[in-house]
Amino acid sequence: MIDREDAMDLRRLAYFVAVAEELHFGRAAARLAIAQPPLSRQVAQLEADLGIILIDRSRSQLRMTQAGTVLLEHARDVLERLDRTEREVKRIGHGFLGHLRVAFVGSATYGVLPNIIKAFRLAYPDVELTLSAMNNAELKRAVIQREIDIAVARPSLDDEELKAEPLHHEPLILALPATFASAQARPIRLAGLKSNTFVLYPRKPRPSFADYILKICLVEGFIPKSQVLAQDFQTAISLVSVGVGIALVPESVSQSERPGAAFCAYEGSNPGASLSLNYRRDNRMPHLFNFLKIAQKLIRHARD
Template sequence: MEFRQLRYFLAVAEELHFGRAATRLDMAQPPLSRQIAGLEEALGVQLFDRSRSQIRLTQAGQVLQDHARQIMDRLDTARRETRLVGAGGAGRLRIAFVGSASHGPLPMLIKAYRATYPEVELALSALNNAELHRALITREIDIAVARPELKDEEFRRELLFREKLILALPEDSPLAAAETVRFADLSDQTFVLYPRRPRPSYADVVLGICEREGFKPAGLELTQDFQSAISLVSVGVGLSVVPESVSRTTRPGVIYRPYSGHNPGTGLTVHARLDNRAPQVLNFMETTRKFARAATAAAPVPAAG
């Protein structure tokens, strides 16, 4: 019994007329009659009671009709879902990101992707840069959102966003009274930086700013991730240098201030393996390109000085 025979059988069972069924199937009636006779012979049953005036389903034919409808419905569902996944409109996408990315444009990017591909299941997790690199190499994730980027020739990348750095201060810090803090005046402060390892890392970017401003921090506290660093700032251990977007989310015990001095800024970059051609991945990278382009176009133009 073949799918083609089931389709022919269902047409006859629904029309109860070989001529109309043949027209519906866009075929001649004699071949259709032969197909039904062959199906009955293969099953060893009579599917239709035939007379000159009409045909009717036998009890065996009614049973086959019920099963055939289910089979054809499941086949249609399988065809639709397979095509949808194959085009990237469904399936699963594993995205990992640095913790500070959740305060910037990443949530809006994910929202934009969901709006276009609502049937794709997203698995989200937070990792530091070293973990992102390893997970992408070992194919544990499909997309890595790093700050500022992962350096690997095997990755494709799209810059999502660039922003300035600002200070995260304990709310009772004497520096909180100033609207803008001179970075060069921070030589007596303890800096809470991340990650602890591997190095070099974002922590070394901040230490490079200190060196550029002519000092080494009086104290240095290294943590493994952004959330741990902000937690230590909130209890007064020291200050941290963080992306400006972090200030959009309030944290008890922490205030944010801009600073004057060397500010190299930081960025968020979306990565995927070059050899990962899954449509879900390619669609996400394309969404990132469009999102970043739109964000750049919408950014205010600085006033002429």
């Protein structure tokens, strides 16, 4: 019985294709950058393994047998597919092809993250980039369970399985109903707003960014008596725009105009808001590190 591994050795197959296309052992050897005698032996061994004659050597010029012609057609296809597979695997292995899943908190859609995503898509156009919005609790669960590769959280996700890379830090600002903002004297002190309704987010799970804001209020000596909890950042700003209350938000939020809402700085405790890139410590995929490199480059450029 023929050993298929020996009979269809890929190196011998490539040697055979070179001889079949050149119809000359000398030219084929030069093309392959090997000596002619070992080339002749390898082709002869292929014929011996298959038990058939592939190349007619009885004349002054080499000629293909019918079996050799059929093998040449299929050998070209096999070698081409192998070469194509090797190129594709290498591109995936270097992060130029494949799939990267990124999820982020809603407020991250302002500021630096959109520029990072644009730069990554420009540098790696063949990588399928899946984007989704989640709160911190959802981000933590998804990245730990490998449902996403990168979690853009505010401020970061605390878990021994995860690593957090600082992305951006910015001050907090006030989001006010436009009519309310125009009536306020400047500067606005945070403590002076204690009688107003504070719109906080997210509603659940807790603790969350809502509790972070409440701690800032506590530093200023008050706890808002009137609180409205919104499920997410976008809903909170919408409630502010229709006059439900005021909110503390990252400064980058002011880059996007919202009819009915105004943004301004305030006086008082302002520890700011931070964004981070979070990923599993055991995630070694090149796409992840390519994304991190682009993010770090853009952050350095912004600082310079």
